Amino acid sequence: MLVNGCETDLMDARDRGLAYGDGVFRTLRTQGRRPLWWRDHYAKLADDCAALMLTCPDEAMLHAEVCQVAEEGKGVVKIVLTRGAGARGYAPPSDQPLTRVVFHAPLPAHAQADAPEAITARWCVLQLARQPRLAGVKHLNRLENVLARAEWTDPSIFEGLLCDDLGAVIGGVMSNLLLMKEGELFTPDLGECGVAGVARTRLLRAVPRLGIPVHIGRLPPAAILAADEVMICNSVIGVRRVARLDETTWPHGNWTAILNSALYDDVD
Secondary structure (H helix, E strand, C coil): CEECCEECCCCCCCEHHHHHCCEEEEEEEEECCEECCHHHHHHHHHHHHHHCCCCCCCHHHHHHHHHHHCCCCEEEEEEEEECCECCCCCCCCCCCCCEEEEEEEECCHHHCCCCCCEEEEEEEEEEECCCHHHCECCECCCHHHHHHHCCCCCCCCCEEEEEECCCCEEEECCCEEEEEECCEEEEECCCCCCECCHHHHHHHHHHHHHCCCEEEECCCHHHHHCCCEEEEEECCCEEEEEEEECCEECCCCCHHHHHHHHHCCCCC
């Protein structure tokens, strides 16, 4: 683990990431001590920093730190950026250096190559608040996701799907949502809430090259239930097929494998 480039796991107790969730993060896979999809992850990190009026760290420096903490084989690296330590109060301090945390973790069992291709999901009771200023940003205020994930303890349920307060489906607790209907791809509009993940971004860039029409818009729960194939995706697990959502089931389809292959095109 590196904190501001130093090998330590200690941080200032006054850090605004701890006090207010004032910061952003990224979680990415590594292989052979190098990050996958680095350009996409850094671009999203820079965009998220801009949304919070943070100065994104130098790309070369951050890439070097990711490679430094990564281990041989496959793993996961998390990057956390906060506004740094500051006096009590909401007002952002001026000219305060960021706190930069980079650390490695083993690839979880559910992301291993032999993990099941299909998963079981449930509808969450918690509704996401709409806040366009933060929509799409992977900021440190993830309490909604924590409370949603606390709704179930059944280990057979892999993911929970979330709606906003107007009833539109936004995505999973830890993933973005995709569905296929009559050969066309649909994914929720994240203009008012939710996290726009890098895996989703890569798929939206890749699938038009396959001749698959893409639709981004408001999706009610009924649209999910009527889909030919429902999938979730993130940078750690790739694309996974939803075989069951509460009492609704879908037969095995071919789209998950097609999209998962497209996701890994042009790996860098």
